[in-house]
Amino acid sequence: MTRSSLDWKFRSSENLRFEERKQRMAAINTDLSVIGYTYEDIQNMAQSILKNTELRPKIGIICGTGLGGIADIVENPITVSYDTIKGFPVSTVKGHSGKFVFGTIKGKEVLLMMGRFHYYEGYPMWKVAMPVRVMKAMGIEVLLLTNAAGGLNQDYKTGDIMILKDHIDLPGLTGECVLIGKNDERFGPRFVATNGAYDVELGKKFLQIATELGHGSIMREGIYIMIGGPTFSSAAEARVLRMFGADAVGMSTVPESVVGRHSSMKIFGVSLITDMVDLDVGSQFQVTHEDVLRTANERALILQDIFVKFVQQI
Numbered sequence: 027m028t029r030s031s032l033d034w035k036f037r038s039s040e041n042l043r044f045e046e047r048k049q050r051m052a053a054i055n056t057d058l059s060v061i062g063y064t065y066e067d068i069q070n071m072a073q074s075i076l077k078n079t080e081l082r083p084k085i086g087i088i089c090g091t092g093l094g095g096i097a098d099i100v101e102n103p104i105t106v107s108y109d110t111i112k113g114f115p116v117s118t119v120k121g122h123s124g125k126f127v128f129g130t131i132k133g134k135e136v137l138l139m140m141g142r143f144h145y146y147e148g149y150p151m152w153k154v155a156m157p158v159r160v161m162k163a164m165g166i167e168v169l170l171l172t173n174a175a176g177g178l179n180q181d182y183k184t185g186d187i188m189i190l191k192d193h194i195d196l197p198g199l200t201g202e203c204v205l206i207g208k209n210d211e212r213f214g215p216r217f218v219a220t221n222g223a224y225d226v227e228l229g230k231k232f233l234q235i236a237t238e239l240g241h242g243s244i245m246r247e248g249i250y251i252m253i254g255g256p257t258f259s260s261a262a263e264a265r266v267l268r269m270f271g272a273d274a275v276g277m278s279t280v281p282e283s284v285v286g287r288h289s290s291m292k293i294f295g296v297s298l299i300t301d302m303v304d305l306d307v308g309s310q311f312q313v314t315h316e317d318v319l320r321t322a323n324e325r326a327l328i329l330q331d332i333f334v335k336f337v338q339q340i
């Protein structure tokens with residue numbers, strides 16, 4: 027290689043590095059006022075989805091991992107696949123099929139999200155919960171959140187069903203709150219209280235229905251903590267989460283709950299305890315996504331029975 031071609035190679039790789047550095051700086055200095063979808067984007071998405079149906083449900087359900095079976099109780103379903111909605115993210119996790127389902131449950135109109143978005147999929151936090159704004163724009167007033175979670179409370183068992191009393195937004199506490207960015211007051215206020223986010227009456231109703239159906243012994247009420255994932259917690263980390271006061275851990279729900287609250291929605295949350303988190307440092311037990319899906323599948327019918335009655339009574 028001649029000296030001049032070597033020079034050229036060196037200079038072009040320097041230029042590349044400079045360009046890369048410039049791009050990185052631009053990303054770091056991203057103007058927060060342009061992050062996210064505008065109010066108009068959200069309205070447009072909502073209107074385009076609603077073109078598929080005459081239904082105008084007020085109850086929205088987000089199905090957790092492996093909990094898409096809730097859709098089996100929907101009568102006359104009309105599905106709208108996420109990939110047909112311009113600007114909508116796509117589901118990438120097994121157990122999240124990636125579509126909206128409109129229909130009725132015992133005559134009551136509902137909208138299901140079969141497939142949510144998680145931070146660990148690579149979506150920025152504001153995108154993870156953006157569909158909640160779309161649901162609000164479609165007329166949803168009551169948001170029912172479901173998830174698969176690991177049990178931290180040692181009194182819990184795999185297969186238990188935990189009604190959320192409260193949550194801990196671990197990403198939010200460490201600077202990844204879903205509401206970071208310029209606030210558009212048409213979505214909700216700049217500052218929003220998140221205490222008391224989970225509707226007490228809805229919680230009581232769910233518990234009562236589950237108990238009447240004979241499932242009282244597996245019902246729990248507790249606190250959900252969100253971690254970013256996709257790693258399941260180490261035993262030492264899980265001990266910290268338990269010390270924080272959490273009863274169950276998962277990688278979702280909290281951003282949706284916060285955005286729902288910001289949008290003045292009534293919120294209910296329920297976790298299926300798909301596995302018990304190992305708190306024993308040194309243990310070789312390794313939970314898998316398949317374990318989570320298996321428990322979700324085993325409890326599908328019970329959750330369906332409870333949801334039929336629950337939705338009827340909202």
Ligand SMILES: O=P(O)(O)O[C@H]1O[C@H](CO)[C@@H](O)[C@H]1O
Nearest residue numbers: 090091173174276277278318
């Ligand atoms: O929270 P959902 O979506 O139910 O899923 C839970 O299950 C997955 C892990 O198996 C994680 O995504 C965790 O958050």
Ligand SMILES: Nc1nc2[nH]cnc2c(=O)[nH]1
Nearest residue numbers: 174175176258275276303
């Ligand atoms: N251990 C554990 N189990 C889960 N099941 C669903 N999510 C989780 C999680 O974050 N940790």
